Amino acid sequence: MKFTLKLLAASALLSLGFTAHAAPIVIKYSHVVADVTPKGKAALKFKELAEKALPGKVEVQVFPNSQLFGDGKEMEALLLGDVQVIAPSLAKFGKYTPKLQIFDLPFLFDDLQAVDRFQASPEGQALLSSMTKKGITGLGYMHNGMKQLSANTKLSMPADAKGLKFRIQASDVLEAQFKAVGGNPQKISFSEVYQALQTGVVDGTENPWSNIYSKKFHEVQKYIMESDHGALDYMVITNTKWWDGLPADIRKTLKSAMDESIAYGNKVAFQEGLEFKDKIIADKKAEVVPMTKEQKTAWRTAMKPVWKQFEGEIGKDLISAAERANK
Ligand code: LMR
Secondary structure (H helix, E strand, O other): OHHHHHHHHHHHHHHOOOOOOOOOEEEEEEOOOOOOOHHHHHHHHHHHHHHHHOOOOEEEEEEOOOOOOOHHHHHHHHHHOOOOEEOOEHHHOOOOOOHHHHHHOOOOOOOHHHHHHHHHOHHHHHHHOOOHHHOEEEEEEEEEEEOEEEEOOOOOOHHHHOOOEEEEOOOHHHHHHHHOOOOEEEEOOHHHHHHHHHHOOOOEEEEOHHHHHHOOHHHOOOEEEEOOOOEEEEEEEEEHHHHHOOOHHHHHHHHHHHHHHHHHHHHHHHHHHHHHHHHHHHHOOOEEEEOOHHHHHHHHHHHOHHHHHHHHHHOHHHHHHHHHOOO
């Protein structure tokens, strides 16, 4: 009897034009940087495109600046399904695959265009699906920029780094990179970098212009060396089970929205990367110091042994493929 009444009520509502709308799929997109950075803008672009293409079917919630999950937590949260999309730096995948450490090898890539070519190569593309057994699906690579060394003393030659404490991302390659010049590397979460520099917990660090400016590191560092000694890029990832469990049409539309938002983020990285440097110079708080060719060669020579150190984990072929991308 009760069931019949419910059926009657439902069909009455239907005839009056009421339709039961399924709740939208909520997609939480969490990251640790500011909205003005390439990654910040790309995340907001994804929200715009996905919601426009799937009105009422998806709702994208973007959480920048470690608001929802910081460095150490975001990967775990993705695997637990507490967040659906994150875009960690390629330096933060050491626990899931040793191969992505290739992006941390100092002076491996001449510039961001070379990084871009390697990422587009068959070897680079294969890395996107190298963690599905661990429950992680790569949706694409995203640029931030080339890293610059900074400290409160000028770092013109490798010997200038001796005994200094440097904040690094959670990467064994970056640890080895600073040890190779006598530095003392400290793995610290991104959200704690400003305070660590301000209080002297560390003397220096490395980051691209957009992160230095948007997080005001230039206010607590006297010198920023134009070292371009490595790339800081990202892999946009999702939870494999969640992604594969989406209705095929929704997944297809989300993937094209993601591709478009990543392309937009990369355009921002190429076009606006150096504008952040100009803003830092205009602020006159830190001195931006160009490096001569000889100085860069000295740093490259001092840090290059790190390639050999990680060759076994990363793979000789992969390193050669990356070097080819410089041509
Ligand atoms: C860092 O920890 O320095 C960066 O990976 C932060 C980011 O996501 O750009």
